[in-house]
Amino acid sequence: MARRNDHSPEELTDMATRRVLDCLESTPASELSLRSIARDIGYSPGTLINHFGSFSLLLLAANARTLDDLYQTLHTAIHTANEEKSGLKAIASAYLAFARQRPNAWRLLFELRLADDEPLPAWQEQRIAALFTLLEQELLKLKPNARVQDCQQAARVLWAGVQGICQLTLENKLFSPAGMADDSEILINSLLTHYLTSWTEAE
Amino acid sequence: MARRNDHSPEELTDMATRRVLDCLESTPASELSLRSIARDIGYSPGTLINHFGSFSLLLLAANARTLDDLYQTLHTAIHTANEEKSGLKAIASAYLAFARQRPNAWRLLFELRLADDEPLPAWQEQRIAALFTLLEQELLKLKPNARVQDCQQAARVLWAGVQGICQLTLENKLFSPAGMADDSEILINSLLTHYLTSWTEAE
DNA sequence: GTTCTTAATGAACACTGTTCAATAACTTTC
DNA sequence: GAAAGTTATTGAACAGTGTTCATTAAGAAC
Numbered sequence: 001m002a003r004r005n006d007h008s009p010e011e012l013t014d015m016a017t018r019r020v021l022d023c024l025e026s027t028p029a030s031e032l033s034l035r036s037i038a039r040d041i042g043y044s045p046g047t048l049i050n051h052f053g054s055f056s057l058l059l060l061a062a063n064a065r066t067l068d069d070l071y072q073t074l075h076t077a078i079h080t081a082n083e084e085k086s087g088l089k090a091i092a093s094a095y096l097a098f099a100r101q102r103p104n105a106w107r108l109l110f111e112l113r114l115a116d117d118e119p120l121p122a123w124q125e126q127r128i129a130a131l132f133t134l135l136e137q138e139l140l141k142l143k144p145n146a147r148v149q150d151c152q153q154a155a156r157v158l159w160a161g162v163q164g165i166c167q168l169t170l171e172n173k174l175f176s177p178a179g180m181a182d183d184s185e186i187l188i189n190s191l192l193t194h195y196l197t198s199w200t201e202a203e
Numbered sequence: 204m205a206r207r208n209d210h211s212p213e214e215l216t217d218m219a220t221r222r223v224l225d226c227l228e229s230t231p232a233s234e235l236s237l238r239s240i241a242r243d244i245g246y247s248p249g250t251l252i253n254h255f256g257s258f259s260l261l262l263l264a265a266n267a268r269t270l271d272d273l274y275q276t277l278h279t280a281i282h283t284a285n286e287e288k289s290g291l292k293a294i295a296s297a298y299l300a301f302a303r304q305r306p307n308a309w310r311l312l313f314e315l316r317l318a319d320d321e322p323l324p325a326w327q328e329q330r331i332a333a334l335f336t337l338l339e340q341e342l343l344k345l346k347p348n349a350r351v352q353d354c355q356q357a358a359r360v361l362w363a364g365v366q367g368i369c370q371l372t373l374e375n376k377l378f379s380p381a382g383m384a385d386d387s388e389i390l391i392n393s394l395l396t397h398y399l400t401s402w403t404e405a406e
Numbered sequence: 407g408t409t410c411t412t413a414a415t416g417a418a419c420a421c422t423g424t425t426c427a428a429t430a431a432c433t434t435t436c
Numbered sequence: 437g438a439a440a441g442t443t444a445t446t447g448a449a450c451a452g453t454g455t456t457c458a459t460t461a462a463g464a465a466c
Contacts, residue, residue, distance in 0.1 A: 004445065005432065028316070034423060044446055045423075051444095055423060111314070113231070113374065128378055152383045157368065157394050160377065164367025165360065171316065174363065175331055180355045191360050194401035195394065202397070207414065208463070237454060247415050248454075254413095258454060 012051055013061060015041045020062040024104035029111060034058070059112055060124065066105045067127040073098050074134055087138040088196070092162050092188050099166045110167075135159060143200045154199055161191050215254055216264060218244045223265040227307035232314060237261070262315055263327065269308045270330040276301050277337055290341040291399070295365050295391050302369045313370070338362060346403045357402055364394050 007015065019040050023032055034055040038045045052058040077094030081087040099106040114120065135155035140146060146154075168174045169184040210218065222243050226235055237258040241248045255261040280297030284290040302309040317323065338358035343349060349357075371377045372387040 004430095009444095030316070033421085035421085046425080046447085047445055049424065110370075110374070110376070113233070125378060128376070132378065149383050152380055153390065153393060156371075156377045156379065156383075157364075157390050160367035160371045160390070161360075161364035161394060162367070163371065164363035164365070167313075168359075168363045168366065171313070173313070173331070174359045175328060175335065176359065177355055180352045180359075187356065187360050187363070190356060191364060191398065194398045194405070196397075198397035198400040207461095212413095236452080238452085249416080249456080250414055252455065 009051065012043070012047075016048060016052070016058055017062040017065050020059065021065060021105055024062075024102070024108065028104050029059070029108045032059075056112065056114055056118070059108060060114070060121070062105075063109055063112060064124060064127065066102075066109055067124070067131075070095075070098055070106075070109075071127065071130055071134075074131065078134070078138070086192075086196075087141065088135070088158070089189065089192055091134065091138065092158075092192060093185065095162060096166055096184055096188060099170060103170055107167075107170075110163075132156070132159070142196065154195075158192065158195065161195070162188055165191065212254065215246070215250075219251060219255070219261055220265040220268050223262065224268060224308055227265075227305070227311065231307050232262070232311045235262075259315065259317055259321070262311060263317070263324070265308075266312055266315060267327060267330065269305070269312060270327070270334075273298075273301055273309075273312075274330065274333055274337075277334065281337070281341070289395075289399075290344065291338070291361070292392065292395055294337065294341065295361075295395060296388065298365060299369055299387055299391060302373060306373055310370075310373075313366075335359070335362065345399065357398075361395065361398065364398070365391055368394065 016037060019037050020032065023037070023040075034048060035045050037058070038048050048058055049055070052061060074091050074094050077090045078087050080094075081090040085093075132152070132155050135158065136148075136151045139151040139154050143151075165184055165187050169187070174187075219240060222240050223235065226240070226243075237251060238248050240261070241251050251261055252258070255264060276297050277294050280293045281290050284293040288296075335355070335358050338361065339351075339354045342354040342357050346354075368387055368390045372390070377390075
C-alpha cells in the first residue's frame with residue numbers, strides 16, 4: 001500500500017494517544033498493545049512505529065496528555081483552598097482524586113521506563129517542573145522567609161510522600177489492620193499536617 | 204519426554220526463584236522471560252507453569268525471597284541505632300541501601316500486579332505484616348503512650364513516604380534543580396525528622 | 407509384573423514489538 | 437501536462453512471548 005494522507009501527522013498523534021487513554025479507562029497499561037491501538041485507529045503497526053519511533057514513545061506521548069490534564073486539575077484545585085484547607089492539602093486531595101479516577105493512566109506516568117539511551121524528552125521534563133513549581137509556590141506562602149532550596153526540597157519530600165501513599169493504597173499494599181483509619185485522604189492529611197507543622201516552625 | 208525426578212519440587216522452586224533473582228542483578232524485570240529462566244535451569248517452560256501456575260506466580264515466589272532478605276536486613280539494621288540515629292532512621296537508611304543495591308528485585312516487589320482473581324497469598328501478606336510490625340515497635344519506643352492505631356497509621360504514612368522517595372530518586376523522577384540537596388538520604392531524613400517531631404509532640 | 411499415577415515435554419496457538427522492501431500517492435521539476 | 441523524485445503506508449517476515457495440552461515414560465502401588 002502507499003501513502004494515504006487522510007490524516008496529518010498531528011491528527012495521527014492525536015488519534016493514537018487519545019485511543020491509548022481511552023483504553024486505559026478500562027484496561028491496565030500492561031494489556032495495551034501497539035497492534036490493537038493501530039487496529040483501532042485504522043492504521044498498521046508500522047505506521048505508528050514510523051510516527052512515534054517505538055511503542056514506548058507512543059505511550060510517552062499519551063503520558064504528556066495525562067500530565068497536561070493533571071496540571072490543569074491541580075492548578076484549579078488551588079483555588080478551592082480556604083482557611084481550613086491549605087493550598088497544599090487542596091493540591092494533594094486533587095492529586096489523590098485524579099489517581100483514583102484514572103488509575104491506569106496515572107500509573108503509566110510512573111511505570112513507563114524508557115531504554116537508557118532514550119532520555120526523557122525536554123517537553124516532558126518541563127511539564128514535571130511546572131508541577132513542582134506549583135508546590136514550591138504554596139510552600140513559600142506558608143513560610144515566606146524560607147530559602148528557595150528548602151522549598152524545593154520540601155516540595156520533593158511531600159510529592160514523593162503523597163505519591164507513595166496514593167500508589168500503595170491504590171494497589172492495596174498498605175494492609176491496614178482493622179480499626180485503623182486507612183482512607184488515603186487521612187494518611188495524606190497526617191503526612192502534610194505533621195511534616196508542615198515542624199517544617200514551618202523550623203529554624 | 205517423561206518425568207525426570209532429578210529435582211524435588213522444593214529444589215525446583217529454589218532453582219527457578221534463585222535464577223530469577225540472579226537475572227535481576229543485571230537485568231530489569233521487564234526483560235525477564237519464562238522461557239529464558241526455564242532454559243537456564245534446564246527445564247521446559249511448561250514445567251515451570253505446572254509448578255508455579257503462571258509466570259507471574261513464579262515472580263511472586265521470587266518476591267517472597269526478596270521480602271525475606273529485606274526483613275533480615277531491616278531487622279539487623281535496628282541494632283545500629285544509637286542516640287544520634289533513631290531506630291526508624293536506621294531502618295529507613297537500610298531500606299534505601301537495599302533498594303539501591305538491588306533495584307530490579309526491589310522494584311519487582313511493587314511492580315508485580317496479579318490478576319484480580321488471583322489474590323495475594325497469605326504467606327506474602329504475613330511477610331509484609333512483619334515489616335510493618337517492625338516499624339510500629341520503633342514508633343512505640345519513640346512515643347510510649349501512643350495509641351496502637353496511631354502507631355499503625357504513622358507506620359504506614361512513613362513507609363509510603365520513604366517508599367515514594369526511594370522510588371522516585373531511583374527512577375530519577377524528582378528532577379532536583381541545581382543547588383538543592385537531593386541525596387535521597389537527606390530527603391528521607393527530612394521526612395522522618397519533621398514528621399516525627401510533630402507526631403511525637405501531638406496531643 | 408502389571409496397573410496407576412504423574413512430572414515433564416515438544417509442538418501448537420495466538421499473540422507481541424520491530425524491521426524492511428515494495429508500493430502508490432503526493433510534490434517537484436522540466 | 438508528463439516525467440522524476442520523495443515519502444507515508446503497508447503486508448509480510450522475524451524472533452520472541454506466555455500458555456495449553458496430548459503424549460510420553462519414569463516412579464509408586466498393588
